[in-house]
Amino acid sequence: MTPDERRLTRLRRLERVRSIAKRQLAAETAEAEAALSQLRTLTERTRGLAEDYAARDDAVDGFVLRQTGRFAAGLCQVARSAGLGATAAQERADRKLAELASAEQRRAAVEDRITLAEGLLARKGVARPVEARRKIGTELE
Template sequence: MKAERDRLKRLNRLERVRDIAKQTAAAEAAQAEGTLAQLEALAERTRRMAEEYAARIGAQDGASLRQVNSFARGLEGISANTSNDAANARRIADFKMQALSQAERRRAVVEERAERQARVIAKGSETPVLGARRKSGTDLD
């Protein structure tokens, strides 16, 4: 009986450890999702800025036109880099969500094992129900 209780204690400790791992994975996944959202918003803003500068038509001379076009091309490059960064952040966020899912599954498995062990202990500590006692002797007693 002591071995069963010790096993239950170990399983409960393991469940707490897995729960902490799950919480850590959830925090990392949330951080990755936040980074992804920021990068997507930044990529969208730089893309719009590049489009606005490329569409400008109020240049007074060739030098100002070249300067505006050069600036627009630079913004397009920044927008492309930011879009690539957002794609990388999306892959990382997906990986972190998978890690969170795995951590939850590991925790749930240990929780189930601990519950099963607790049922075994509870079942072992119950007093067995005794059936009707057989009479011994004869009816003359």
């Protein structure tokens, strides 16, 4: 095996590794987006409940009024906490999305290097090893 062929083999191996890393980052990004969506939904629903309880005026005595106020305040605290969690989840999702874009660029760069190496081997007249390049992933990636 010539040095150029060994280089091409290494590049193909590197492309597989980069493709696997990209898939893993895509899964992590999807998880981060799902967590963000859940926290946003929780924040909205809890805030709505807190507003509904705070607006109630059907208390028959002071005790019920105080309990309703405490419950509404507790819901507001949960909504604030979920809002902070949603902010952190948004930052994590953005970071993962940026990492995913970077991983795709690295994978595409290796793919370009493979194309160049194959062209170089073809120009040199070296018989390309008959190795079926299995496509990794789906059309959607």
